[in-house]
Amino acid sequence: MNSTESAVRSRYANAAKAPEAALCCPVDYDKKYLEAIPAEVVEKDYGCGDPSRYVREGETVLDLGSGTGKICFIASQVVGATGRVIGVDMTDDMLEVARRNAPVVAEKIGFANVEFRKGRIQDLALDLEKLDAVLKERPVASAEEFLALDVLAAELRVTHPLVADESVDVVVSNCVLNLVEPRAKRQLFEEIFRVLRKGGRAVISDIVCDEMVPEHLQSNPELWSGCISGALTEEGFLAAFEQAGFYGVEVLKFDAAPWRTVEGIEFRSITIQAYKGKQGPCFERNQAVIYKGPFKEVLDDDGHRMERGRRYAVCDKTYNLYRKAPYAAAFEFIEPLSSIPLESAAPFDCTRTSLRHPRETKGMEYSATTDASQCCDGGSCC
Ligand SMILES: C[S@@+](CC[C@H](N)C(=O)[O-])C[C@H]1O[C@@H](n2cnc3c(N)ncnc32)[C@H](O)[C@@H]1O
Numbered sequence: 001m002n003s004t005e006s007a008v009r010s011r012y013a014n015a016a017k018a019p020e021a022a023l024c025c026p027v028d029y030d031k032k033y034l035e036a037i038p039a040e041v042v043e044k045d046y047g048c049g050d051p052s053r054y055v056r057e058g059e060t061v062l063d064l065g066s067g068t069g070k071i072c073f074i075a076s077q078v079v080g081a082t083g084r085v086i087g088v089d090m091t092d093d094m095l096e097v098a099r100r101n102a103p104v105v106a107e108k109i110g111f112a113n114v115e116f117r118k119g120r121i122q123d124l125a126l127d128l129e130k131l132d133a134v135l136k137e138r139p140v141a142s143a144e145e146f147l148a149l150d151v152l153a154a155e156l157r158v159t160h161p162l163v164a165d166e167s168v169d170v171v172v173s174n175c176v177l178n179l180v181e182p183r184a185k186r187q188l189f190e191e192i193f194r195v196l197r198k199g200g201r202a203v204i205s206d207i208v209c210d211e212m213v214p215e216h217l218q219s220n221p222e223l224w225s226g227c228i229s230g231a232l233t234e235e236g237f238l239a240a241f242e243q244a245g246f247y248g249v250e251v252l253k254f255d256a257a258p259w260r261t262v263e264g265i266e267f268r269s270i271t272i273q274a275y276k277g278k279q280g281p282c283f284e285r286n287q288a289v290i291y292k293g294p295f296k297e298v299l300d301d302d303g304h305r306m307e308r309g310r311r312y313a314v315c316d317k318t319y320n321l322y323r324k325a326p327y328a329a330a331f332e333f334i335e336p337l338s339s340i341p342l343e344s345a346a347p348f349d350c351t352r353t354s355l356r357h358p359r360e361t362k363g364m365e366y367s368a369t370t371d372a373s374q375c376c377d378g379g380s381c382c
Contacts (some may be wrong), residue, residue: 004181007222007225008224008225009091011225012091012093012094013091013092013094016044016093016096016097019044022226023226025259027048027049029052029070029074030053033074033078034074037070037074037101038101041069041073041097044067047071047174047175047205048174048205048227048269049253049270050074051071051173052075052078054172054252054271054273055078055170055203056078057080057082058079058080059079059170060083060169061083061086061168061172062086062087062163062171062172063085063087063172064088064172065121065174065177065179066087067089068094069098069101071174072087073101075172079113081110081111083113084113084115086116086163086168087115087116087117088116088121088124089119090118095116098116102114102115117129117163121188121191122180123191124163125157125163125191126157126162127161127162130156131149131156163195164195166195168195168197170202171201172203172204173202174205175206178232179230181230185240189241192244199275200275200276201274202246202272203272205270206231206237207227207231207259207267207268208232208268210268213228213265217229228267238251241274245276245278246274246275246276246301247274247277247300247321248274248275249275250326251270253270254268256268275325277321278302278317282316282317283315283346284315284316284340284345284347285315285316285339285340285345286356286360287314287319287333288360289311289331289332290312290331291307291331292308292309293309295308298330300318300327302318303353304353306353310355311355311358313355315348316342316345316348318350336362337361337363337366
């Protein structure tokens with residue numbers, strides 16, 4: 001066990017028993033959802049934002065580092081009886097408070113749709129309670145048994161994953177990603193990507209810094225468990241989502257005032273949203289898009305660079321991605337006059353961006369001449 005993770009676990013085990021003021025960052029949660037949540041949960045608030053504001057009715061939500069359960073209990077009310085919420089935390093004392101309060105919240109809101117699971121968020125396949133059970137039966141007493149346990153853990157990840165592949169609509173997290181040790185950060189973002197279904201999204205509130213955290217601050221366990229030392233830079237945080245394969249990454253909230261400043265480095269809360277689903281084959285269906293502005297040009301996560309106001313050729317996959325959030329309002333969409341069925345569409349080369357001549361969507365033989373259409377409010381255009 002590395003010292004960073006032990007420091008985090010023991011600090012949050014204590015913070016589950018009594019509120020710790022130094023870990024609190026004021027957040028304006030929607031009060032109507034707090035009414036159903038016991039004070040014991042609300043007063044142990046160690047979040048820095050409110051990702052639950054961005055979930056929707058009916059969704060399956062996974063909260064990483066759920067603590068005493070506040071975000072899960074808010075999200076539970078937002079998704080309603082048709083949705084469900086799963087909280088994951090590695091600290092037994094946090095899970096104990098959250099699980100004990102789940103029936104209390106369910107009783108107040110009239111339905112039970114929240115559960116809490118024990119795991120590390122950088123290894124969402126491994127069910128730590130299943131591992132606890134095995135260790136109770138067969139404690140590790142030799143290197144050979146340790147290696148056998150490692151093999152068993154690998155099997156458990158496949159046979160009984162804590163969170164299955166592509167099983168979640170929205171991954172949320174409130175002030176936890178920074179606590180994961182540096183060498184596991186890449187795996188953490190890959191795990192978020194793995195558990196999301198295609199079309200799903202991550203909405204994450206966390207602490208970021210405006211300059212790199214120097215070595216001597218990174219090795220301070222107190223600052224680490226206090227959400228400071230493990231913070232990514234603003235650009236590093238967004239880049240981590242891009243590198244894991246997300247698209248349409250956007251900043252939903254960026255606190256103007258820093259939460260803390262240490263040796264001149266500002267640490268502030270940010271909430272971002274990132275989408276999964278740009279992977280897949282590209283087919284030519286003669287569709288075109290026009291970027292409407294206001295910027296002179298844009299560059300998407302697949303390298304398509306488009307100037308404002310011009311018609312661009314895009315594959316069917318990109319065309320359909322642009323028609324949804326977060327892009328839809330930025331584009332005009334031009335369907336070809338005669339549609340190409342997907343089954344007979346040829347592969348499309350998405351490695352370059354090319355303009356689409358209007359003749360490609362209308363057809364080379366198009367020569368219609370029409371009267372003025374009735375385009376205005378029941379009246380004439382002229
Ligand atoms: C700063 S608190 C945030 C708690 C909660 N999200 C909230 O809004 O109050 C961090 C929580 O993440 C948990 N945690 C930290 N690192 C973790 C990891 N690698 N895997 C799972 N849980 C982790 C801690 O046990 C603690 O409950």
